[in-house]
Amino acid sequence: xxxxxLVRRNVLEVFNADDDDRRRELVESLYHPDxxxxxxxxxxxxxxxxxxxxxxxxxxTAGLTFxxxxxxxxxxxxxxxxWTLSPPGGPAVxxxxxxxxxxxxxxxxxxxxxxxx
Numbered sequence: 169x170x171x172x173x174l175v176r177r178n179v180l181e182v183f184n185a186d187d188d189d190r191r192r193e194l195v196e197s198l199y200h201p202d203x204x205x206x207x208x209x210x211x212x213x214x215x216x217x218x219x220x221x222x223x224x225x226x227x228x229t230a231g232l233t234f235x236x237x238x239x240x241x242x243x244x245x246x247x248x249x250x251w252t253l254s255p256p257g258g259p260a261v262x263x264x265x266x267x268x269x270x271x272x273x274x275x276x277x278x279x280x281x282x283x284x285x
Contacts, residue, residue: 171270172240174198175247178275179266183222183234183251191226192219200274207280231255237263245270 178198185191195215204213205221212221237260238250247268252260262282269277 171242171245171247171268174270174273174275175240175242175249175266175268176236178268178278179234179236179249179251183225185222186226188219188223191222195219195222198275199278200271200276203274203276203278205278205280208282229253232261 177194182191182194182198185194192215195218199215199218201215202213203215203218204211205218207221210221212218232253232255235252235254236249237252240247240249247270248265249268250265251263253262253264254260264280264282267279267281268275
């Protein structure tokens, strides 16, 4: 899988998965086993912690959907993708960008930046 597709699937599939089993399956297939997910105020390392963090985020954003706002761009093992979080058919309530370091074809580090309001 190309790195552009990897980060695109992360936004559209992993972060929109509303089933715990499906979310875990996606994280296990797209993330390196020792991956770390960095947000402004928290860090999650390893599959279990990342799955738990995304589940909590999903619970706090029920009814909202992540979409790719700007297609991924990649330089070597570094990728970025801009995204929006919005209700169906509505304006974005949050926008941001993910910066990803890829190792062995999987997400090794995910840094999430929220755009200022």
